[in-house]
Amino acid sequence: MLNLALTFGFTAMGLAMLLNVFRLVKGPDAVDRVTALDTLYINTIAVLMLVGIRIGSDIFFEAALLIAMMGFVGTVALAKHLRRGSIIE
Amino acid sequence: MIGELVVSLFIVVGATFALIGSIGLARLPDFYTRLHGPTKATTLGVGALLLASVIYFSALREGLTVHEALITLFLFMTAPVSAHLLVRAGLAAQIESRTHALDVDHGHPDPDSRGEA
């Protein structure tokens, strides 16, 4: 049963990431692409957790935490850049 | 056995919510409505998946493991902040909105007098 749920989870997350890439490519504005990237990294964390459950090890925890932090900082920097044209004032 | 059932349930619910959030991002008509999917549905979905991971490692493997809760907490704290910044970036770029009645006088305050979210 757990394997079935995991298969469903991987399929759903793969589909979700494809949809994010679609939005990333299509745009139409830069802000849309940043939003797509933001969602993409959150979905990556979900996939890492699913992989962790499948192989029965929490070795990916640090990677997931780092992705969460770097992703947030990246989104903030990009949003600031789009608003003002510079990141560091 | 019951633990496995709960973990499976959380995985299915979480993955479904994350998928719905991404569908919203791909399907909805304008930027400001699109933003609603990722900020709410995706965050909750990933939260549920992290909870599934916590239950799996605590109940079905040896020892209590709660550090995934840290990621959940972090995501719930950062999601509104990044949404807020993205909307502000969109407003600054004056992205066309299909939303009616945008109060233009309100829309553009002095960028330095805002409260930091």
Added chain:
Amino acid sequence: MSRDKAPATKRFTLLPHPVLTVVLVVVWLLLVNSVHPRLIVLGLGFGIAIPLFSQRFWPDHPRICRPGVLLRFLPVFLWDVVIANLQVAWLIINVRRTLRPTWVVVPLEITNPYAITTLANVISLTPGTVSSELGPGRRTLLVHSMDVDDPAQLVDRIKNRYEAPLKELFEC
């Protein structure tokens, strides 16, 4: 939030931000994922040292006057988060429905920056709304909502359900 309050006039305290200390210790224990006494001591060391060194960046405390309000507010908020997600999910899946997105302007009564930050984040996490921009002089908040019948009702709801408890919580 003036950053140049002279720190020299302040009396030296070992724990300038007790709440921050507790949060740091808890986060540290979650991070190392163990409650070994050695690690608790190390965590306490961090919890005391970090607020001391970063004191200049936190000039004023967020003051919580009635913690009881938090106990009442938190369940309402968490419940609303779940409901919000079901609503948004339904709006996304339901292809035939045309959305009625609206911008609403919420006049603010609260003035405390911490209270406003909390309110903005709470709005972003609950029913179909994202807080977008703070008006001039921090008197209004621009909110985008996904699907609204009656904008006045939404403003009322935000004010009664979220702003009122936050006002009690932060301002006294």
